[in-house]
Amino acid sequence: MTADTRQKTLNQAQLVPIVLDEGQRGYDILIGSGLLDEPSSWQGLSKAASALIVSNETVAPLYLQRLRAQLSKYYARVDAVLLPDGEQFKDWASLNLIFDRLLETASDRKTVLFALGGGVIGDMTGFAASVYMRGVPFVQVPTTLLAQVDSSVGGKTAINHPLGKNMLGAFYQPARVIADLDTLDTLSQRELSAGLAEVIKYGPIADAAFLDWIEVNLDALLARDKSALAYAVKRCCEIKAWVVGQDEREQGLRAILNFGHTFGHAIETGLGYGEWLHGEAVGCGMVMASDLSVRLGLMPAEFLPRMRALIERAGLPVVGPPLGAQRYLDLMRVDKKAEGGEIRFVLVEGLGKAGMHAAPDELVEMVLATHCA
Template identity: 50%
Template sequence: MNHGLTKHPSHSTTHSSAPQKLMVELANRSYPIYIGSDLLANPLIFADVPSASQAVIVSNQTVATWYLSALHGILKEKYPTVIPIVIPDGEEYKNLTVFEQVISQLLEHTCDRKTVLFALGGGVVGDLTGFVAACYMRGVPYIQIPTSLLAQVDSSVGGKTAINHTKGKNMVGAFYQPAMVVCDLKTLLSLPKREYLSGLAEVVKYGAIMDMRFFSWLEAHIEPILNMRMPELAFIVERSCRIKAQIVAMDETENHIRAWLNFGHTVAHAIEVGLGYGQWLHGEAVACGMVVETYIAQSLGLVTEHFVERLKHLLQAFDLPTSLPQLPAEDYLSIMRLDKKSIAGNIQFALVDGQGKASVVSVKDQDIYALLQTLLRA
């Protein structure tokens, strides 16, 4: 995939000047991703939002404090009515109860089937709002305004919407594309450090599955990335969105290459469900999941020990967890068997080859069990 690679930035490049525009190419459902600094202060970015008599901003308590009034100010120039809906902050609220509450509020405000929803927040707000948009009156337009690194580089792009079930992550959802994605890099500066670092896990993932040159670039730029320098931030978000947009354009509903994006996620979802939503951040679980799944790949002879060490080293440099939390191996197995990616009870992993490619592999329960036992005892 490296043929599509853009020029890597030198340290002196100023990326924050003009917003970048990438397209997710999906025929008549294509849409732009805008990336830049201070976009929430730039009404021009919102010039092409769909018209309607009402707009709804869905946000969480934390993000609303920071950015709701800025977005409200821009949207009230475009829509006769702008309604804010604020949900609690945390993965544990990405559930059917909050989904129903948002739907009820839309009905109380007599929102119609042209009403536009704006998801202002991280992955939880984006996934839940997207699913509400997919279902409300059988579908209304929505726009993603991701304010976390994880949402900017991953969950806001590609139209995967969902809510969790106590038995599994993202078990109820839809493929439903947004009309636009707006990534304001400045919002990243207000993120708690732990959330920012968590987002870096998905960034590392793009390197591992599609672009080892990007992976190497990350290894060479740890300090400026940890310091959230704007040129590096801009490059990370742009490169990640570009890779994701390419994959989604090739395989919108995950019939082949989109499954590569699940690298680390079979184990990650088991960690999140096993510990209870909200204990580990999603990106933390993905970091650990990528390491465990790369051990699996190594045990199958798909990848060298050298790559396992590089991956662990990079994730640890970003202060991300690489050791599996202590839960019984049986629990991990039973949760993974129920994961969306399982087919006929066979657990599937997207495993990397250490060369910037991945493949989906069905692994036997006893092999997974043995490896989990070893890792949990280590």
């Protein structure tokens, strides 16, 4: 993005830069209303003869033609591929639909992919971009709150395997992230709540003041107040940009972003992908991880009811499904953070600070017995 274009875009949106390799690489996250129809959102990207929009059957009728109209100003050919909607379709079969379209249209290694949708679309588009011809550029256009505050940022791409969530993927950074807050107007309330789980997680792990802010402004977020949403998305992206800038490939610090995810991924995999939304599982997982933080003496007892009350207010489940303790433990041992068969959890060590911890199975079983139906 040129200096003039960057300034014009700054006039239209808030901008959060991600800086990698001490400034050698990076990209911008644009946050604001009306960005889908703003020409400067799409200027300065890689020059190419063609672009491919990847979306799903739910999002495409709402936004595909608007995005295609903008991209047609910069690419001679703008194709689209629509995938089935749902976490249960985040698999090889859906991924191959993207490759099929790229090959059918003789797309070359400069073709730019645009991920128009939520976290599933963003993850699969990024993974396809990382693999096709050993890497082509892609742009994230997240249309859900969860994707805008988390999954579209940082370059994690993946598909699911029946035995484990997000176990097949690559670290591959987008060229830009364009988060149009207006797309949140069409979210179901359930999807909005699921996104709030990822908003909430940033407070206890990285910013105690932000946790206070969420508690005060949660009703405004649930009511889709644009100023509240703009601040929440920006603050979450700032925190994630800071973390990713220090640990792009999750060798250490970046793991804290998985607070609640070890329990949450077990819920998703154990129930079958799509039964619970990702954010619902993470919300419930944060309750469990908060309890474990207290039981290990890392946090005072009052931390658990505070987190449980906030997560419940957000419209998220706080009681896990009755998979059985052994099933939970088996699934969590497949988690990417596990080492040598030992489950490692992201736990809160003080408001605004988190770290990796192991815990005896017996203690984890006590947590599960307390928080599962």
